[in-house]
Amino acid sequence: MSGTAVEKALPVDIGAVTKFAEDGISEDFTDRDFFVIRHQGCLFAASTVCPHMENTLSRDPEDPTRITCSGHGSVFDGEGVVMVGPASTGLTRLGITVNKDGHAIVDPNKQFTQDKWTDKGCYIEVE
Numbered sequence: 001m002s003g004t005a006v007e008k009a010l011p012v013d014i015g016a017v018t019k020f021a022e023d024g025i026s027e028d029f030t031d032r033d034f035f036v037i038r039h040q041g042c043l044f045a046a047s048t049v050c051p052h053m054e055n056t057l058s059r060d061p062e063d064p065t066r067i068t069c070s071g072h073g074s075v076f077d078g079e080g081v082v083m084v085g086p087a088s089t090g091l092t093r094l095g096i097t098v099n100k101d102g103h104a105i106v107d108p109n110k111q112f113t114q115d116k117w118t119d120k121g122c123y124i125e126v127e
């Protein structure tokens, strides 16, 4: 065998979908490199890697409804849309599904850039 094996990230069970009862940005899984965001009837996982130059993002300590980048100051709203550059595109979303137990499962191997945000597989509809 030759070549280098590409290490795949394991899917992450983030718990019951009902746990995410209110809109907001959760940092509970930033150690796995994603935020969990509930926004206007959708639950999704967004990468903590900035789409500008890959610095690590965090929730804005002064406004927890927003995400900021320490690299060059980009700001993203509660949907992951750019409010302030230099980033020119929104946050990358990850694959997410619901299992038979009603838990949301995030698959970091599936990535959706902003032009793919309407694709099934990168969000869960919630009530």
Ligand code: FES
Pocket (backbone or CB within 6 Å): 050, 051, 052, 053, 054, 055, 069, 070, 071, 072, 073, 074, 085, 086, 087
């Ligand atoms: S790396 Fe995030 S703004 Fe540049």
